[in-house]
Amino acid sequence: MTAAHGFEHLLRDLTPQVLNAVCRRFGDFALCEDAVQEALLAAALQWPKQGMPDNPKNWLITAASRRRIDLQRSDAARQQRENTAAILALPQPEPVPAVDDTLTLLMLCCHPELSEPAQLALTLRAVGGLTTAEIGRAFLVPEKTVSQRINRAKKRISASGAQFRMPPPEKQAARMSAVLQVLYLIFNEGYTASSGTSLNRVELTAEAIRLTRQLHAQVPHDGEVAGLLALMLLTDARRPARTRSDGSAVPLAEQDRSLWDSAAIAEGLELIGKTLASSRLGPYQIQAAIAAVHDEAARAEDTDWPQILGLYDLLLGIAPSPVAALNRIVAVAMVHGPAEGLRQLDGIAGDAALASHHRVDVVRAHLLDMAGEHEKARSYYRSAARRTLSVPEQRYLESRAAPENPASS
Template identity: 65%
Template sequence: MSKPDLNDLLREHAPNALAALMRRYDDFDACEDAVQEALLAAAVQWPVESVPDNPTGWLTMVASRRWTDLWRNDVARRRREEVAASLAVVDPEPPPSEDDTLTLLFLCCHPALNRSSQVALTLRAVGGLTTAEIARALLVSDTTVGQRISRAKQRIKASGAKFRMPSPEDRPARLAAVMEVLYFIFNEGYTASSGPALNRVDLTAEAIRLTRQLHDRLPADGEVAGLLALMLLTDARRPARVGPDGALIPLAEQDRGRWDGDAIAEGVALLTRTLATSSLGPYQLQAAIAAVHDEARRAEDTDWREILGLYSLLDNLAPGPMVTLNRIVAIAMVHGPRVGLDHLDAAVADPALAGHYRTHAVRAHLLDLLGDAEAAREHYELAARQTLSIPEQEYLFARAARIAGPDTT
């Protein structure tokens, strides 16, 4: 088996093995360490001895033995060697539990953790990514990721959280946190907040994979379905977002023939089903907006009035700075750039928007549409200096240079 295939296999079965140990021992830190050692053993043994018939059972058994070793080495503190040994006799083919991945997601998104810790722990425990892979994806050091994961496990233990589904009263809030983390992971992959690449496909792919699993376990939840549809409809445009040189290509200038038609069809079908059977939520609205863009054969065919109506609904249901900016763009496309600028002038009273680079970029775009080249160039340059994304920075400087025209000095 090739190395990529082996890595995919380990990533697929690691969360199930971790869940099996958590059901028995309910100690996130020790169980996760034990599973990591089992994964290392599998990476060495399986290419030589072949993949076992039951990979999850093999990983669970090896990890359970390692957990027992760790327990026995801690005799002075625990003094429960015999109990641990008895617990370690496990069925090599543990019965599957359809809620295991969902329970892990809830645990990784525990409210005791901050967002960066939730993301790192989710990618590690549920996504099966190594510390090095997470570090590369998030553009931080291995040490930083290791510290985040270690602190997260310590906080979960200190909180007294158990490996079980939250109560019916707590579940809606915890599910909302899970979806926020998955969407954060997707967005960081779709438009990286910093670094040389616009996209980080490993993150978008992982977010979609995990959201599929969440939808499989909660098929009747309209917002989970909406989130999956939103990711599919957005990621469908990824092949056309960058040129051969890695330069950013804005939506209006993309070759729509390069969009992923299968992903668009799946996203639209998923959204259509959920809109007909569940109450409207923010992720469904965002997916509907993405669908309007994706179904326009040309940029000039985009139904901006429908998009404006959807953003107005979203602004009432889940207001936020980026919703405000996107709605202003839709207002400008429907009612003209001057009206859009008037709304933008009012919106910058919000401190979250006042100095944001996207605010300068929107203002530059509207000024450009209005014909005020000098002011547009100034704001494109302001936006470019503030973003940490190199492709976005290069695009914004290029827009400023195009407005300025050839050097006549």
């Protein structure tokens, strides 16, 4: 990893911690978030040239606190005089307490006065540390749209008078749906990065799992929280087998399952087993059940595809989505044959939400390969490779498109 990438990863890890500390100190979210973003920019510019400070977190907290004072001043004539006095009087940042305020920050970002897209965008930046470009790719919307949503969201939070504190229990439930979706999006961006040279961004998957564990500890009887945690564990367990030595992606059917994390699988299976038996069924629980069927198969050919297809039918019945419908097509092909899969794929491929998604071409290529139409499959693999921004996925798809590929001959 280069020094520049090292700084980038460190700043991403520190973002929610620094924002928590500054919010605790000053109370208001919007100005604090602006101040932290400016401190992060200063660090990104200064540290590579001047070297990293001994305590990067305290450096950022101090810089953000000073900028927060600057932002609050409206009288330009007094600014220079008061700036010097404020900086001299500013106490050193207090040590970050043992209590983790990240969930408080997450709940604040999911304020009910915000639209769901605004909640997601704001939380992904403030808690997950994602850039506006990464958030845009997660939502399939332009980066400019994400920036506008974040700015509007901060203004709404300020206007509402919301403070940096956990909402009372009776108000937390209303924010839980957005919270779970945000955590899932953070996990997905880490598990399959939407761009870059690495397939996985472990810092994001680890943070999503950590936050979801905390949430599960606070609401242990919430079936969907338990389901989401189980889904993350059962999915992340496959990470050690998902890339080859050259960094290219390895599809599920070709993975060395002996490399899967058996402890994570066992924990995920126990979680989903308990919650399915005791809680009202929800989409995260169903997705976790699908992941469990995959993980319980010792070999790819042992996978219980009829059960997976039934679970996808159940999922689409309670939480329809284009992505779930696309994933279901693979199960259809495994149960009823590639011709039926291709027929059903034609029925959903025109969905506007899938129009720019390279996964449509990936699925079509895979089904064409299954049907023996290898030359057509290669053209769709090439098309998918051109459309993805993930280098590991590009390498895998280009290898599938190669004439010498044994799977396509």
